[in-house]
Amino acid sequence: MEVKIMEREQNQDATDKKKSVVYKTDNLNLWYGKDQALKNIDLDIYENEVTAIIGPSGCGKSTYIKTLNRMVELIPIVKTSGKILYRGKNIFEKSYGVEELRTQVGMVFQKPNPFPKSIYDNVAYGPRIHGIKDKKILDEIVETSLKGAAIWDEVKDRLKENAYGLSGGQQQRLCIARCLAIEPDVILMDEPTSALDPISTIKVEELVQELKMNYSIIIVTHNMQQAARISDRTAFFLNGEVVEYDKTNKLFSNPSDKRTEDYITGRFG
Numbered sequence: 001m002e003v004k005i006m007e008r009e010q011n012q013d014a015t016d017k018k019k020s021v022v023y024k025t026d027n028l029n030l031w032y033g034k035d036q037a038l039k040n041i042d043l044d045i046y047e048n049e050v051t052a053i054i055g056p057s058g059c060g061k062s063t064y065i066k067t068l069n070r071m072v073e074l075i076p077i078v079k080t081s082g083k084i085l086y087r088g089k090n091i092f093e094k095s096y097g098v099e100e101l102r103t104q105v106g107m108v109f110q111k112p113n114p115f116p117k118s119i120y121d122n123v124a125y126g127p128r129i130h131g132i133k134d135k136k137i138l139d140e141i142v143e144t145s146l147k148g149a150a151i152w153d154e155v156k157d158r159l160k161e162n163a164y165g166l167s168g169g170q171q172q173r174l175c176i177a178r179c180l181a182i183e184p185d186v187i188l189m190d191e192p193t194s195a196l197d198p199i200s201t202i203k204v205e206e207l208v209q210e211l212k213m214n215y216s217i218i219i220v221t222h223n224m225q226q227a228a229r230i231s232d233r234t235a236f237f238l239n240g241e242v243v244e245y246d247k248t249n250k251l252f253s254n255p256s257d258k259r260t261e262d263y264i265t266g267r268f269g
């Protein structure tokens, strides 16, 4: 029995070695002015997986995810050191075009943030910016993206209506559709269900599971059950450091670090 388990684990390790690394974070440090928010972060994020970032409030989860699309640099006091390689290229290099990065890496935020436009125009927005004008092509992108975000059936007869008329859960799936319309490689999600009711939360969780077949997903969540339900790997952040990063099953059933155990068993946080 034990031999079989070991064999299975070895096979799994071999499969993991073959998996492509989408993001490699190498000794990343980040400061807001004098305050250091991220310390020596080393993380490999794998393709077609859901990677969860968990940890107590203020531990640096959102800051980390916002380094991955360089959103943090919009904050003037931010300084960084170290490297983040996206598909092998350091995104902090001056020559790296942030626009190009953002076409590869979509983001979904905590609060659904549709534009005050029609459902159709929300989804067509990105493709239009990228120069697509042909109505037939746009129609196709809108339909495919809304189907991909599991909301097509609910909105197909009201595409011209304002997106603000949708429920919160529908708005969040619309925002996911808007993200899919630019055909990203990676989707960053910063607490995407924290403003949603339980039924909408389940819908978004199911959607995340489906999307990982075609995308690599990195999700920040306060909700440990959610991380356990939907992610393949989990990184536990504490005070700006990664305490533990492992397969989700392993991290939640047999954590290596006492601090992880204390956190997942609810002793703090």
Ligand SMILES: Nc1ncnc2c1ncn2[C@@H]1O[C@H](COP(=O)(O)OP(=O)(O)OP(=O)(O)O)[C@@H](O)[C@H]1O
Residues within 6 Å of the ligand: 032, 037, 055, 056, 057, 058, 059, 060, 061, 062, 063, 064, 075, 222
């Ligand atoms: N714009 C900012 N200016 C200065 N400090 C900031 C800024 N944003 C975040 N911080 C600080 O950086 C640290 C990490 O914050 P961050 O928002 O990344 O944590 P978090 O784990 O996502 O927290 P939460 O779960 O509460 O959203 C905190 O101490 C926070 O106060």
